[in-house]
Amino acid sequence: MIYQGKIFNNRKIVISRLLAYGFVKKAEQYIYSINLMENSFNLNVIIKETNEIEIKIIDIETNDEYTPVYVQSINGGFVGKIRKEYEAILSDIVEKCTIKDIFKSDYAKKIIKYIAEKYKDEPEYLWDKTPNNAVFREKSTEKWYAALLEVEKSKIGINEEGKIEIIDLKAAPDKIFSLVDNVNYLPGYHMNKKHWFTIKLDGSISIKTIYTLIDESFNIIKKK
Numbered sequence: 602m603i604y605q606g607k608i609f610n611n612r613k614i615v616i617s618r619l620l621a622y623g624f625v626k627k628a629e630q631y632i633y634s635i636n637l638m639e640n641s642f643n644l645n646v647i648i649k650e651t652n653e654i655e656i657k658i659i660d661i662e663t664n665d666e667y668t669p670v671y672v673q674s675i676n677g678g679f680v681g682k683i684r685k686e687y688e689a690i691l692s693d694i695v696e697k698c699t700i701k702d703i704f705k706s707d708y709a710k711k712i713i714k715y716i717a718e719k720y721k722d723e724p725e726y727l728w729d730k731t732p733n734n735a736v737f738r739e740k741s742t743e744k745w746y747a748a749l750l751e752v753e754k755s756k757i758g759i760n761e762e763g764k765i766e767i768i769d770l771k772a773a774p775d776k777i778f779s780l781v782d783n784v785n786y787l788p789g790y791h792m793n794k795k796h797w798f799t800i801k802l803d804g805s806i807s808i809k810t811i812y813t814l815i816d817e818s819f820n821i822i823k824k825k
Contacts, residue, residue, distance in 0.1 A: 602671045604654040606688070608695050613702035614648060622698050624648070633694070637686050642667060644687050646694065658687065701726055703733045706766045708802035708811070709749055715812055716747070720819060724749060739822045746771055746818040750790060757787055757799065766802045768811065770818040 616631070624631040624646075633646045640661065647655040660667045669675050670683045700723060704710060716722050716737055724735030737747040748769040754761045769792050772780065777798050780786040785805050789797025800806050800814070 602656055602668075604656050604691070606691070608688075608692055609654055609699070611702055612695055612699035614652060614699050618698040619648065622694065624698075635690060636661070637690075638683055642683060644690060646691065656687065656691075658683065701735075703735070704749055704751070704766055706802045708804070708808055709766045709768075711808055712747075712749065712768060712802075712811065712815070716815065719816075739819060742822055744822045746822045747815055748792070752790060757790060757801070758783065768800050768802060768815075769797050770800070770814050771797055771821050772814070772817060773821070 619631050619633075620626070622633065624633045626632075630647050630649045632648075635644050636642065637644050637658070643659040643661055645657040645659070647657070649655070658667045658670050659665070667683070670680050670687075703724075703726070704713065713724060720737070720739075722737045722740070724737060726732055726735050728734060731750075733751045735749045736745045737749075738745050750767050750769065751764050752767060754763055754765050757765070757767065759765065767787075767790060769789050774795050777789075777795070781788055781798055785800070787799040787801070788794040790799045792799075800811060
């Protein structure tokens with residue numbers, strides 16, 4: 602059955618973590634098998650390279666697939682126990698084998714990949730009130746050098762409804778003074794505007810320029 606739950610929503614599967622967890626690659630999918638209910642049932646979790654997730658629950662005694670557990674309207678105690686047990690396993694897989702995949706713009710995805718490859722840093726989601734916002738920090742100082750944020754367009758001076766993804770970066774005050782034009786480069790959103798500036802991730806600034814500015818922001822933190 603294709604898994605219909607929500608625990609994999611906004612999560613990115615990390616293949617190396619799947620393999621470390623115990624998944625086995627077969628053709629274009631990864632399979633994990635574990636017994637449930639004191640070895641009465643077997644759970645197979647199948648993750649395809651398309652990120653489609655399938656589960657199969659087999660009655661070990663009959664070797665038949667136990668389909669009642671897939672029917673959400675069936676809420677009997679026995680079925681409920683099986684469902685609770687396999688959901689706990691899926692939650693553990695999500696925690697140990699995935700990372701958050703919140704940002705949707707092409708630029709944001711490229712930035713996350715660039716930072717991961719060059720600095721080996723992953724986005725950190727620090728705030729319960731704004732779970733879709735993340736920071737990157739330099740390991741030795743633990744200071745932030747970039748922040749990826751999703752904000753209402755109106756909050757950064759765009760006269761439109763809806764949200765936009767932005768990046769906050771650090772720079773020397775004189776550079777920020779020369780950069781900020783309130784069109785392409787904005788004052789640092791929710792940051793000290795003397796030391797931070799903001800770029801909209803809408804293509805107004807080239808991705809290569811953003812990479813260079815990320816490097817400069819990182820180097821400012823690294824020197825301290």
